[in-house]
Amino acid sequence: METTAxxxxxxxxxxxxxxxxxxxxxxxxxVARVLIDIQENEGLRPGYALKLNSYDLSVDIELADAxxxxxxxxxxxxxxxxxxAQEGVFSSGANIFMLGASTHAHKVNFCKFTNETxxxxxxxxxxxxxxxxxxxxxxxxxxxxxxxQACQEIYLVDDRRSAVSLPEIPYLGVLPGTxxxxxxxxxxxxxxxxxxxxxxxxEGVKGKRAVEWGLVDDVFPxxxxxxxxxxxxxxxANGGKPxxxxxxxxxxxxxxxxxxxxxxxxxxxxxxxxxxxTLQITVPDSVPEMPxxxxxxxxxxxxxxxxxxxxxxxxxxxxxxxxxxxxxFKTRGNAASMIAFDEQLDKFASDWFVNEVRLFIKRTLKxxxxxxxxxxxxxxxxxxxxxxxxxxxxxxxxxxxxxxDGVTFQMTNMNQGAYPMGxxxxxxxxxFVWDQDLANExxxxxxxxxxxxxxxxxxxxxxxxxxxxxxxxxxAIEERVSLSPDSLTGMEASIRFGGPETLETKIFGRLTAWQxxxxxxxxxxxxxxxxxxxxxxxxxxxxxxxx
Numbered sequence: 344m345e346t347t348a349x350x351x352x353x354x355x356x357x358x359x360x361x362x363x364x365x366x367x368x369x370x371x372x373x374v375a376r377v378l379i380d381i382q383e384n385e386g387l388r389p390g391y392a393l394k395l396n397s398y399d400l401s402v403d404i405e406l407a408d409a410x411x412x413x414x415x416x417x418x419x420x421x422x423x424x425x426x427x428a429q430e431g432v433f434s435s436g437a438n439i440f441m442l443g444a445s446t447h448a449h450k451v452n453f454c455k456f457t458n459e460t461x462x463x464x465x466x467x468x469x470x471x472x473x474x475x476x477x478x479x480x481x482x483x484x485x486x487x488x489x490x491x492q493a494c495q496e497i498y499l500v501d502d503r504r505s506a507v508s509l510p511e512i513p514y515l516g517v518l519p520g521t522x523x524x525x526x527x528x529x530x531x532x533x534x535x536x537x538x539x540x541x542x543x544x545x546e547g548v549k550g551k552r553a554v555e556w557g558l559v560d561d562v563f564p565x566x567x568x569x570x571x572x573x574x575x576x577x578x579x580a581n582g583g584k585p586x587x588x589x590x591x592x593x594x595x596x597x598x599x600x601x602x603x604x605x606x607x608x609x610x611x612x613x614x615x616x617x618x619x620x621t622l623q624i625t626v627p628d629s630v631p632e633m634p635x636x637x638x639x640x641x642x643x644x645x646x647x648x649x650x651x652x653x654x655x656x657x658x659x660x661x662x663x664x665x666x667x668x669x670x671x672f673k674t675r676g677n678a679a680s681m682i683a684f685d686e687q688l689d690k691f692a693s694d695w696f697v698n699e700v701r702l703f704i705k706r707t708l709k710x711x712x713x714x715x716x717x718x719x720x721x722x723x724x725x726x727x728x729x730x731x732x733x734x735x736x737x738x739x740x741x742x743x744x745x746x747x748d749g750v751t752f753q754m755t756n757m758n759q760g761a762y763p764m765g766x767x768x769x770x771x772x773x774x775f776v777w778d779q780d781l782a783n784e785x786x787x788x789x790x791x792x793x794x795x796x797x798x799x800x801x802x803x804x805x806x807x808x809x810x811x812x813x814x815x816x817x818x819a820i821e822e823r824v825s826l827s828p829d830s831l832t833g834m835e836a837s838i839r840f841g842g843p844e845t846l847e848t849k850i851f852g853r854l855t856a857w858q859x860x861x862x863x864x865x866x867x868x869x870x871x872x873x874x875x876x877x878x879x880x881x882x883x884x885x886x887x888x889x890x
Contacts (some may be wrong), residue, residue: 354387354400357595358408361652365393365402366409367428373578373583375420375473377409380428391440395432396487399441399451399715400662407460411592414471414699415642418587419525421580423467431504431756436485437516439877443868450862451811452661454520454854455713457486461493461521462847463706470702474579478572479559481506484547489523491559492531496579496841498572501550501562510549516866516873516883520858522850529846533557562595587695592642595655604659606652608645611659618824619668622656624649624735626676626727630683638696646731647685647700654707657714668831669717669823672735676727677873678753685730685755692761705762711738712764712839713851716834717823719743722794723750723804730755734762737770741819742834745812746794759786765847765884766840775801776841832859 350452360368364385368379383392387401394677413420427433437457442450467473477483477491479499488507491497494495500507509519509527518524522541527533533541543546553559598605612621627645634640642648660667693695711718720739722728724747728736733752736742744750760769768776774841775782785800794806807815823831833856842847861867871884 352660354662356404356407356655358404359594360409360412361851363409364675365398368409368413370417370420373419373421373585374424374573374579375413375417375422376424376426378404378426378428379434381434384439386438388441388444388798390436390444393438393441395482396427396429397435397438397441398486399438400449400456403457403460407456407463409546410460410463410467411703413473414702415592415696416589418471418589418695418699419583419585420473421583422576423475424478424576425475425490426572427480430481433479433483433505434479434487434490435482436487436489437520439874442759443874443877447836447859447862447868448665449662451715451858454858455571455661455715455851456583456658457521457712458854459706459713459848461490462709464493466702467704471699472584476572476576476579476766477507478568480568481505482547485509485511485519485523485854486521486548489519489521489526491780492523492526496575497559498568498575499549499553499559499562500565502565503550506547506549507553507558507799508545509542510545510547511546512543514873515877516864516885517861518857520854522846525846525850525853527558529829529849531557584695588636588638590638590642590696592651595652597652597655602606604656606656608649609652609656610658613664613667617664619671619820620660620664620667621671621673622653623673623675624653624727624732626674626678626681626684626729628680630687633687633691637694638689640696644700646688646704650700650704650707654703654710657707657710660716661714667716668828669820670714671820672718672720672739673723674727674732674735675725676731678727678751681729681732682753682755688731688761689756701761704721706764708734708738708770709765711735715836717831719816719819719823719833721814722752726750726752728752731757731762733758734770736744736803737774740839742802743805743807743816743819743857744794744797744803745813746808748805751791751793752797753791753816754788759783764840765845765851766842767845768842773839773841 365381367380369376379396381393381396381402383394386393386399418831443596464475468475475494477494477497482505483491509523511517511519528535548558550562554562586874595606604611608625610623688701718739720736720742722744729752733754759830771786772779772782797803798806866872866885873883876883
């Protein structure tokens with residue numbers, strides 16, 4: 344019997360500074376400020392108050408948008424100060440009552456999105472010349488300290504009261520969810536024994552001890568705090584880049600219908616049973632000439648617009664369509680146009696705007712990599728998996744290619760390192776992780792490749808002729824959606840990232856393993872669990888058996 348998918352919870356990830364409720368943006372020449380001023384009663388859902396600058400997904404949606412707009416709309420900025428507009432508190436982290444009331448899937452996806460936002464901040468500091476500086480003018484607790492950890496520098500007010508802390512273990516029976524533990528030792532180089540003390544010290548650390556332990560870079564007394572941070576930001580900004588002309592990010596405004604979402608270049612269709620989503624990218628026939636000032640292309644330029652649409656669709660899939668377990672990637676359009684777009688991305692990489700577009704495509708493809716959903720690439724008649732779009736074939740868990748005249752793909756220079764994964768390798772290098780020379784040889788191939796050659800070179804999973812094609816793809820889909828989503832999530836996270844470990848793969852890998860486990864354990868979320876009882880007079884009761 345055919346089932347109909349339930350109506351999804353609708354969370355929109357598009358916003359604009361004019362609609363922000365929790366953040367305020369100030370741009371003053373080479374220095375910008377992100378002021379955290381979270382409104383208690385403006386959370387994503389009713390039922391909890393965002394007190395003490397605590398946050399939920401609605402706040403992080405604004406932060407992600409602010410970081411993105413800073414890079415595209417204010418490229419002249421060289422330093423960004425993140426601070427609080429509320430007296431005595433920077434942020435008390437993720438709202439505990441929101442976490443306690445949320446589904447398991449929402450908690451994990453909330454942590455994942457927040458992690459991706461933190462990494463976008465680090466990416467901006469490393470690759471866009473916009474150095475983020477955290478000015479902790481009050482208590483920074485839990486996620487409220489993890490956000491500063493994503494900044495390049497951290498400064499704490501020395502007022503004998505303000506402290507930094509990661510109190511999730513002693514207070515809630517869970518772990519810091521956005522990389523706090525890993526960044527302590529891997530990024531800030533806090534000694535492991537000191538880190539052990541710090542993360543079990545519920546009240547946190549303040550003043551000179553926070554500096555001595557490496558938790559912050561310096562402290563300043565209240566009377567000098569703001570001026571000292573501003574002076575440091577001006578020094579870091581080094582005049583900024585006043586010659587750069589920003590590009591406004593136009594609204595995406597997709598059309599929503601019954602099981603469909605249609606953007607300008609991307610479409611998404613949900614199957615009747617709600618288990619499969621088809622994401623299709625269509626390449627336009629015409630390619631605008633590169634103007635003397637590339638930023639004049641604006642945000643309508645296909646490589647930027649299409650990947651912004653893809654990024655938005657992926658986020659909607661994560662939070663709004665939890666039953667979707669399998670993504671099918673398809674492409675359509677003019678291969679010559681895609682080659683021309685890639686030539687522009689390659690030739691003008693030194694331009695700040697083109698570089699930002701490349702970096703955004705890289706981040707969106709990483710979002711693909713971290714999807715807790717199975718992914719198949721379908722290379723069939725009319726496909727346009729060329730260059731940058733071929734990265735989706737490499738990102739997919741399996742790829743199916745029709746053996747038919749005209750069904751081909753082709754790689755470009757953009758497949759040779761422009762879009763590294765979280766492990767620091769390209770997707771081709773990860774595919775052939777045991778033989779990097781072979782991987783580089785495959786990526787350097789500029790031939791038009793058909794199904795037989797692609798199969799021989801190991802660039803696809805399955806090649807099938809038109810007689811077997813429909814059954815081959817149908818059976819693979821039916822089998823995949825019949826398997827346990829829990830085991831598939833663990834399997835995919837384990838095998839997608841061959842090769843070296845990095846800060847990024849550690850954080851996302853441990854999030855998948857440990858948060859998925861801990862967020863379901865009675866010690867955290869049971870009737871007597873620490874997260875369930877937080878804010879109540881009862882004390883948690885732990886099962887002290889170690890597993």
